[in-house]
Amino acid sequence: MDCHTTNSGSTLAGVGSIALVGHPNVGKSVLFQRLTGQRVIVSNYPGTTVEVSRSALRDQPNITLVDTPGVIAFPPKSDDERVTEQLLLDESLNAIVQVGDAKNLRRTLLFTVQLAEMGVPMVLALNMMDEANTRGVVIQHQKLAERLGLPIIPTTAIRNQGVKEIDSVLRTITPINLKISYPQVIEDLVTELSFHIPNAPISKRAMALLWLSDDKESEQWLLQHAGSSKVDTLEKILAEAQKSSSLSLSEIIQNTRLDYIRELADDVLTESGSHWRGFSASLGTLTTHPVWGVFIMLAVLYGMYWFVGIFGAGTLVGLLEENMFGEWLNPLFTEFIQKTIPVPFISDFIVGEYGLWTMGMTYAVALIFPIVTTFFLTFGIMEDSGYLPRLAALSNRMFSAIGLNGKAVLPMVLGLGCVTMGTITTRVLETKRERLLVTLLLALAIPCSAQLGVVMGMLGSISLAATMIWGGVVMLVLLAVGWLAAKLVPGERTQLLVELPPMRLPVASNVIFKTLARLEWYLKEVVPLFLVGTAILFILDKTSMLAMISNVGKPLVSGWLGLPPEASVHFLMGFLRRDFGATGLFIMQQQDLLSPAQVIVSMVTITLFIPCVASVMIIKKERSWHTSLGIVVLVFGLAFLVGGLLRYALLFFGWS
Amino acid sequence: MTEISCSMCGFIFDPSAYLRCTECPIKKGCQLSCCPNCGYETVDIEQSSLVRFTSRLISIFASGEK
Numbered sequence: 001m002d003c004h005t006t007n008s009g010s011t012l013a014g015v016g017s018i019a020l021v022g023h024p025n026v027g028k029s030v031l032f033q034r035l036t037g038q039r040v041i042v043s044n045y046p047g048t049t050v051e052v053s054r055s056a057l058r059d060q061p062n063i064t065l066v067d068t069p070g071v072i073a074f075p076p077k078s079d080d081e082r083v084t085e086q087l088l089l090d091e092s093l094n095a096i097v098q099v100g101d102a103k104n105l106r107r108t109l110l111f112t113v114q115l116a117e118m119g120v121p122m123v124l125a126l127n128m129m130d131e132a133n134t135r136g137v138v139i140q141h142q143k144l145a146e147r148l149g150l151p152i153i154p155t156t157a158i159r160n161q162g163v164k165e166i167d168s169v170l171r172t173i174t175p176i177n178l179k180i181s182y183p184q185v186i187e188d189l190v191t192e193l194s195f196h197i198p199n200a201p202i203s204k205r206a207m208a209l210l211w212l213s214d215d216k217e218s219e220q221w222l223l224q225h226a227g228s229s230k231v232d233t234l235e236k237i238l239a240e241a242q243k244s245s246s247l248s249l250s251e252i253i254q255n256t257r258l259d260y261i262r263e264l265a266d267d268v269l270t271e272s273g274s275h276w277r278g279f280s281a282s283l284g285t286l287t288t289h290p291v292w293g294v295f296i297m298l299a300v301l302y303g304m305y306w307f308v309g310i311f312g313a314g315t316l317v318g319l320l321e322e323n324m325f326g327e328w329l330n331p332l333f334t335e336f337i338q339k340t341i342p343v344p345f346i347s348d349f350i351v352g353e354y355g356l357w358t359m360g361m362t363y364a365v366a367l368i369f370p371i372v373t374t375f376f377l378t379f380g381i382m383e384d385s386g387y388l389p390r391l392a393a394l395s396n397r398m399f400s401a402i403g404l405n406g407k408a409v410l411p412m413v414l415g416l417g418c419v420t421m422g423t424i425t426t427r428v429l430e431t432k433r434e435r436l437l438v439t440l441l442l443a444l445a446i447p448c449s450a451q452l453g454v455v456m457g458m459l460g461s462i463s464l465a466a467t468m469i470w471g472g473v474v475m476l477v478l479l480a481v482g483w484l485a486a487k488l489v490p491g492e493r494t495q496l497l498v499e500l501p502p503m504r505l506p507v508a509s510n511v512i513f514k515t516l517a518r519l520e521w522y523l524k525e526v527v528p529l530f531l532v533g534t535a536i537l538f539i540l541d542k543t544s545m546l547a548m549i550s551n552v553g554k555p556l557v558s559g560w561l562g563l564p565p566e567a568s569v570h571f572l573m574g575f576l577r578r579d580f581g582a583t584g585l586f587i588m589q590q591q592d593l594l595s596p597a598q599v600i601v602s603m604v605t606i607t608l609f610i611p612c613v614a615s616v617m618i619i620k621k622e623r624s625w626h627t628s629l630g631i632v633v634l635v636f637g638l639a640f641l642v643g644g645l646l647r648y649a650l651l652f653f654g655w656s
Numbered sequence: 657m658t659e660i661s662c663s664m665c666g667f668i669f670d671p672s673a674y675l676r677c678t679e680c681p682i683k684k685g686c687q688l689s690c691c692p693n694c695g696y697e698t699v700d701i702e703q704s705s706l707v708r709f710t711s712r713l714i715s716i717f718a719s720g721e722k
Contacts, residue, residue, distance in 0.1 A: 024669060025669055383663035384663070388663055388664060389663075389664050392664060512710075513701045513704075513707045513710070513711075514699050514701060516701075516704060516706045516707050516710055517699045517700070517701045517703070517704035517706065517707050518699050519706065520704050520705065520706040520707075521688065521699070521704075
């Protein structure tokens with residue numbers, strides 16, 4: 001049973017409980033075993049399916065140690081994190097032991113500050129100290145302890161180092177009194193809210209800060225302990241304060257904490273290679289600068305265009321497709337198959353116009369492979385150098401500057417992931433309406449990096465102007481979708497990046513291994529679909545349905561988009577994967593069947609298509625058949641609408 | 657425990673501890689892991705047979721040189 005008041009100022013004695021908290025995978029469970037080593041009771045936290053382990057401390061059997069689920073920060077984003085916060089709000093804890101990763105001091109401290117503000121007696125175990133030392137990370141932990149006003153013990157739990165010291169500190173631990181100075185608007189609100197907040201296991205200040213950060217668990221706690229009329233009063237105070245602030249209150253709180261931690265870490269942390277870090281910090285600042293950042297972004301995009309578009313889609317595709325496959329492999333393989341398989345239907349299925357080898361494998365290996373290889377290499381360099389998160393931060397700022405806020409904007413800023421996973425993560429949205437809208441927006445406009453790379457590479461080999469027009473139109477659609485999302489799905493924007501990782505010289509082995517892993521993933525996903533697509537085309541061709549499809553699609557494809565009727569087939573294949581459709585259109589361009597304007601129109605249309613058949617499957621799984629069908633029809637309609645409008649715009653500006 | 661570092665936010669995590677991918681229809685053979693901090697998809701090179709093969713080749717060449 002709990003019997004201790006946390007804010008009493010007394011030391012830890014008698015009976016009670018201590019919570020072990022921290023980020024996931026920082027060694028909490030190992031430390032839990034080291035500190036207890038006795039019978040562990042694992043049970044679901046009341047009202048949830050999340051498991052929490054409890055056991056008596058090895059040297060103080062009247063004290064129960066609770067191993068909580070990993071938390072990144074409050075407000076919680078998952079059920080696990082919610083349970084940890086509930087535990088802190090509901091149980092009168094004797095103390096908190098935060099287990100932090102010494103390798104990631106800034107990230108650890110962000111959570112430390114939140115916990116220390118709660119006023120509960122606390123100790124910070126800076127774990128994985130051995131790994132931190134190996135990486136040249138030196139932390140002046142005594143100075144850090146003085147500045148934060150709490151005991152800090154360097155530990156390597158896996159080797160039992162520092163465990164005894166924690167046990168000893170826990171016997172004499174006292175409440176913490178960390179007070180960060182927030183901007184006046186926050187301080188005034190905290191003071192006002194504190195009058196209305198009842199006594200809680202954590203400090204009223206921490207409770208007020210949680211409430212101001214839009215934390216649902218603290219709201220729930222207040223509803224239970226203060227009643228709905230009090231919560232209404234608090235909400236009115238909050239709404240009034242938010243009106244006078246352009247930034248959300250949670251952003252102001254978060255930014256203040258980040259500034260505090262940055263200064264604190266600079267004071268106590270030393271990392272090897274400080275000369276390079278000075279240069280890297282300056283470069284990092286420039287890349288996110290409102291003016292210089294845009295110039296650097298344009299230069300990086302131009303470099304990407306040159307390497308992926310000119311070199312990958314031009315030089316390498318030329319070597320592979322025209323020379324290796326066109327002049328050597330395909331004639332040799334065709335002759336071999338036609339000689340060994342005398343049945344024309346079967347040999348056609350392998351090496352005919354729509355043959356598995358001559359079309360499916362040639363598309364995948366000769367066309368897609370060089371483009372995605374160069375794209376993934378560039379992407380790997382951007383990731384490993386630390387530029388990618390800065391690009392995201394810059395885009396985030398640009399989106400914010402034009403008023404794009406709201407929960408639905410986050411997937412746009414991330415924007416480089418897989419739509420299939422994105423659709424699953426719409427579960428975090430609160431209402432059915434919000435989930436449906438974001439699913440639609442994801443299917444319509446969120447680009448998958450690999451598919452974008454393929455389309456961009458193909459356009460790059462045609463001309464820079466074509467690439468820029470395509471990029472501009474896709475960006476306009478993205479912005480329009482983001483604006484719509486912000487209007488329809490209001491809410492505070494989730495903090496995208498807690499901390500920007502340092503800029504560094506990319507490590508060649510990292511970039512190469514990441515590229516190889518991505519290539520393997522991409523080809524595993526793409527090659528079977530390309531072969532299925534080719535088989536479908538073969539059957540359609542043999543049953544004379546291809547000509548029929550071209551005729552059916554003629555009013556839309558030729559009449560509205562101004563493309564040759566044969567393009568209908570490639571749009572149809574775009575339903576399997578849009579890069580398969582794009583590859584077919586690229587081949588048409590190589591055969592001089594498409595003019596530059598037609599290439600741009602067709603590529604924009606296919607870029608706005610449903611990404612792949614897997615995304616349709618997951619929409620069906622998450623929503624329903626009729627919803628997924630509705631989304632497919634809507635996306636299809638919008639893609640053709642934008643494509644057609646672009647055609648007339650290009651004609652107006654003299655493109656043919 | 658294999659830890660990877662998110663390319664977007666630098667968060668270090670163990671991909672096997674986050675099971676959000678289990679419901680993805682194309683998870684088989686997928687080497688991407690979703691960062692629990694920011695949601696960005698990071699490639700897990702430990703899952704790649706191509707990476708393992710290349711590493712083996714490099715170590716064979718390296719030992720041959722010695």
